[in-house]
Amino acid sequence: MFCNRLVVCLLGGLLIFSGAANSSAQSGRTPLNNCATVAGPCVDKVDPPNWWAALPSPMLLLHGDHLRKAKFTISGNGVSVDKSKVSANGHYAFVWLKTDGATSQDIHIHVSARSGSMTVPYSLNQRKPAGYRGFSSADAMYLILTDRFADGDLSNDNFPPGFGVVDRTKPTAWHGGDLRGIEQHLDYLQQLGITTVWITPAYESSGEPHAYHGYDATDMYAVDPHFGTLADYERLAADLHSRGMKFVLDLVPNHVGPAHPWAVDPPTPDWFHGTPMDHRRAKSNFASLVSPDAGGQGSLDVVDGWFSNVKPDLNQDNPLVEKYLIQNAVWWVESAGLDGLRLDTFPYVQRTFWHDFHATLHELYPHLTTVGEIFNHDPAITSFFAGGVAHQGVDSGLDTPFDFPMFSALRNTLVKDAPMTALDEVLRQDRLYPHPERLVPFLGNHDTGRFMSEPGATPAKLKMGFGLLTTMRGMPQIYSGDEIAMRGGKDPDNRHDFPGGFPGDTKNAFTAQGRTPEEQDMYTTVAALLHYRAAHTSLKTGEQKDIFADQSAFAFVRAVDIQTGCTANHKEDRVLVVANRADQPRELTLPLKDSALEGCTHFEPALRTNSKAVADSTSVHLTVAPQTVAIYQVQ
Template identity: 35%
Template structure:
């Protein structure tokens, strides 16, 4: 009887004196006045978040709805921010009975700068950097208490120590080289194994302290903009790390697609969304399958997850002032949600550009991911996708497996895209062995691949270090080699021309010259592409913009060739003066409208 009475007293005590609710964190941590998206959903982290009321100390900020969850460590609050309030920090007050707790929620004035949210286009040259492997500008953050990496002692898989300050320190190098846009692999916190790559977030709103801070990231964007360099954010909507706090304490049972021990494995059939014969179970496996166990797949059918991802993306754009987004693993996301995501983002930032990573070299499948393609529903709204088709054929070209006709054939399929000029083109990146690895010492062939990359349609991207001919291996850790000279105790500084080898300067100067040509001649960036089927492995094409006309000739033969231009009289004839843009020399055709081109080389000629 006494035991029952004690239990009654305990229950009564809990009822009369409820536990004090706590707010530990709110995401997003702030918002802005004047956003089109002015109705947002706050994710509240705390304790005993149940049976409570909420209000701001400014009644104009409306509380639309409170969502209490089965897990009372979380709650969601829908709010509406009016346009006619002052920018300042407001207090969000939560009350349960007599218990009251409050939290500061800043509502800021938007920055007014024409250099923010510029987008990127064909006039740009993108430089891809993995910050940890590029340059160490602050050795004090190489090791941070509470941040570890189980791969640290594994060869080539641990952190090298590069950071945001290192990138800031090298902006002049990038500017001098000719780069116009910088894409950093993800900088958000990755407090997990193999953390250097950045694709397994443990906090979506926080820069990894080993790279710097949120404020330093914003400074990086600002400093880049001062030098007329654009910035592209690498964004991951599909998954996070299995070390994310959500894993140990789920906000909702269906926050992820499955659990650590019971989930679908990723299916890599990206063509499934246009396959009219596909079964729904296969589509489900693509969208809900996990890459690996260490990267849990977010359930993007959950409306709270959807709101979180959209708001997080907008928060980073508005906070930092970036110019574009590279969306990781695009086909593995829920396609209906990603359509909504891109539509909302581009509605808020009409000038912004988004490139979706779609890892397939088959043009007919790849093209459907660009916006307004009639063969894929729903509309992706993606202005750009990664041109793996051109990359694949250029790699086979330097390996000697494909010839110029195969390149011509890929470009001849551009009718499948809604706008092929907006494709991001490349020969290597952070996931693929470098061009020089495949070239196996054939520098002339590699140069030809670069000549095509920089003179055909699209937005060319360079992987850090490839401008000095880094070779690497097919191992991820090794192909992401630290840039020589970016780290303490490096024996030499390859950022400096005098400390580069002749080989490195040869590649560097070749690319720098190509970049300068793109900047000097609008035909190479905005011009229409006209090409002719290769004859005897010689490929001729033109870039034409208004009255500016440039002819490119690619000779893939190991001997000098005479190229017959008589069939191209609509664009070039014997009366035209042909100026070699590399050396400013004038070339002439012979009486039969033929022009000579040396073995394994290219000509970039301005037609006057």
């Protein structure tokens, strides 16, 4: 499975490797050697492929053949081998280096046995100034499914069979989107009002013809050649940071793809929970993890099961697996100066691993932010996985979960006729979270059907959704294409290509001229909301106080110091948001006394809101247009 990765020169019995990482856009990581042609000890792959001198000493995982009785030494200044461990079949060697105090340099790993010897070059790089700023509620996040956004490099589209041929006529094939395509459209994102870009995993998964999404890794230390090279990844990060934007990468410590070489030849017998022929099927009964008597059959079906019943489930209880995965996260962060990580399938991994994972990452990168996928609509369950508090004796360390309960409430109230009180019910449970202000609400993502394909959805209701999303507490996340009202049902119908990002597209929605009237109207609405949000501290970092909710209306206030109301000495930004889902105007009277609006006398409609507000000494009287989110600047 590794024979396509490595190229070698054999000189007088000494193996000297040539080529730099990512020199070939067609095969992922540069090949080092075809071990089938070497009689002695052979290494054809090293994870991680490089490291940094100022970081903690690494554990290397070498793959090759005839390693069972090999010895490992290092040539380098201040670098040595601390210990090593070889797999029973001689295909893997764990080698712990001691790099404390070492400077950046090129070193050599010597592998020797009676049958021969070889030398593997390795680099300890110098750390470079980078991002690591983290994201917060002051940001607006944009989710990009890399393969479906834009094809910026046509040279990486054509691959031989078995490596995922680009075919845009097939919904689950590769379509050609890549990292350069994202970089080429950063102006579009900034004009929209986006500050943070989240991309789906960049792992190599070319052995999988339908793994365009990146969640089926075949090499966790390589950028998939469909997406480009490591240099493309680093350049995208640099461009984002030069614009003051932030970069979030999706990581998957829970599983690898079924075509990963480990599936048939794992580094240790307990590298996975089970085997391809004998394993549990993952179930999403997260309540079994929250229960006080967690640890029974239900819990094992979650944390030990194979996702989709085919994806090998990594055993993070194995210290070698844990070390490998934590180092892998460090490698991706350090390579690009990432600002944050999106952590896939978060509940499917043991809390003890997440505790150790975050302890390491937060020590190395104090400002790095993590957001976890907990696909559940109950705040009592979602909040269980948030960091900042120990549940069952373990703090996960997670900075924040995605707000799946709010996603569900927004869909239910806007297109399924649930009472607007459902929004208030979710928000009242914010007390369950150590940091509810960090939550990431959203209207949809790549795992849900598009909002506009919900039965009963209309552009007006989607605008209401964006109005609420961009004004409520937390950081809004927008799925690429929702800002132009794209349609699509369940996966893969929700993953259509962004119009204008690919050769042969008949329209280009990246430009105002290329959008339909409906697309332009939605884009203008979303951009106006995001820019208004960016201009108001209350909406970025302020507190939220819900003040009214009934069957068809919902109102809340945002302010930095929400307890004081409007006073003569209080000049802070204050915003009133009122949503009317009804098909006719709503007349609302909101009392001012003993509320976040106490003392407020002036209510100025914002963003050309077609809604009136008249205040007297005791109340504010509102007339809110039908199917509208009205925003008022309050003093």
